Amino acid sequence: MKQVPPPPEKVEISLIIPVYNEEESLSRLFAAIEAVSPDIPPMEAIFINDGSTDSSLAILKAQAEKDSRFKVISFVTNTGQTAAIQAGIDFASGDILVFLDSDLQNDPADIPKLLNKLAEGYDVVSGWRKDRKDNAIKRNLPSRIANSIISRVSGVHLHDYGCTLKAYRKNVIKPVRLYGEMHRFIPIYAKWQGAKVAEIPVTHHARQFGSSKYGLERIFKVILDILVVKFLSRYLTKPIYVFGGFGLLTFFISFCSLIWALCLKWFAQTSLIQTPLPLFSGFCFLLGCISILMGLLAEVVSRTYFESKRQDAYYIREMINLKDPRHTPR
Incomplete structure (x- = not known):
């Protein structure tokens, strides 16, 4: 009798990882995700190649061929972190979404901590880089100023809005549509929809490869973005x-x-x-x-x-190990 292979495990956790020119970091990131995978429910890792000009896409493709849990979305051109995160949300299969940077500064070993906190009844768990390993003037100072402004204006008090490492229940984030540079404000959108938000300290590593894409100009971008968020939240229906x-x-x-x-x-x-x-x-x-x-x-x-x-803010060139839920046959 022909043996029927067991059905694939239902994906419960979707890791969403934007990638832009991180060829030196990816192999170590794959190993870190594989190391933590036995400690978390069945997962998939969705990598969004945001128009990388190095060999990042080739490395991602090779990993996806070896392990079907690793999935790739490749953009035609660099669109930005917010669009990459939105693409990951659109194509995620899990009921819990975990956002993660690809530069090895976030530690995948912290994912079980986020999930444990989520299991306490929270809808959003945000990472806090309490012992941050970045340049004090160029990165840490602008981040503190931006976090203070966002918390004061929004009324949602978090120490570290800029930390990508966050866990969300899919039902509180799926209705949110992200544009511009709004990814850092997702906890605010979720809170306004009634979500319970928590924050826990997470490990932060010094950047090993490449250079950061952010600097002091981030403060001014945050000020403009928070004006938009405030306007949309309070005055969109009564301008x-x-x-x-x-x-x-x-x-x-x-x-x-x-x-x-x-x-x-x-x-x-x-x-x-x-x-x-x-x-x-x-x-x-x-x-x-x-x-x-x-x-x-x-x-x-x-x-x-x-x-x-119904126009997305991103354009996809190709997908690996993924089907487009918007074009499923009847």
């Missing part, structure tokens, strides 16, 4: 509160400027055309308002486009 608020503020400043100019004319005998200060301040203020409002409008328009068209 008149934002635009009307700015309009009323503009009217108030215009009124005060007019009173000030008249006071200068009446009490200091200064003609309205003798000083450019009112015109200059008014021009700068209006220009700033227009810039911010145009930015917010652009965010709304882009989301409307993607959602109405």
Whole structure:
């Protein structure tokens, strides 16, 4: 009698790992994942090759051929970490999603700790690089400033939003659509949907290969991104509160400027055309308002486009050991 092979184990954990030019790190990362796999439920590891220009894709393909648990999505061009994470979410089979960096600074050995905390009834468990092994000025200082700003504005208090190592229940993250550089705010989106969020310290290793893609400019990006998050969370369905608020503020400043100019004319005998200060301040203020409002409008328009068209923010060249759930035959 022909022996029927046993059915494959149901995937419970999906590791989502963006990759961009990490050829030197990948073999060690594969070994670390394989070492921890006996300690966690059945898993798959989805690597998203984000337009790497080195041999990362070839290394990923070779690993996927050896072990079907390792799966590859390769983008046509570099699209960014947020789009890579969104692709991983879209194609993940597990009920629990774990995000992981590919540069060996996150330790896969911490995954069981995240899962144990998740089992306590939490929906999101975020890693905290308590003893961070990065440059104090270029990486740690901007990170602390950014984390403080995000926590204060969002009301979700985490020590380390920038740590990629996080675990999520799929049902709290699946409805979230990510654009731009919004991957660091996923715990905020989940919290706003009623998810229970926890944070635990995780191991952080010094970078062994390559160089970081982030620097001091990250603070300014975070400030702009958190403005968008705040706007989308509170004013997406009632934008008149934002635009009307700015309009009323503009009217108030215009009124005060007019009173000030008249006071200068009446009490200091200064003609309205003798000083450019009112015109200059008014021009700068209006220009700033227009810039911010145009930015917010652009965010709304882009989301409307993607959602109405069901258009993803990434383009896939090929997939290995994966099927597209959006095009399954009837």
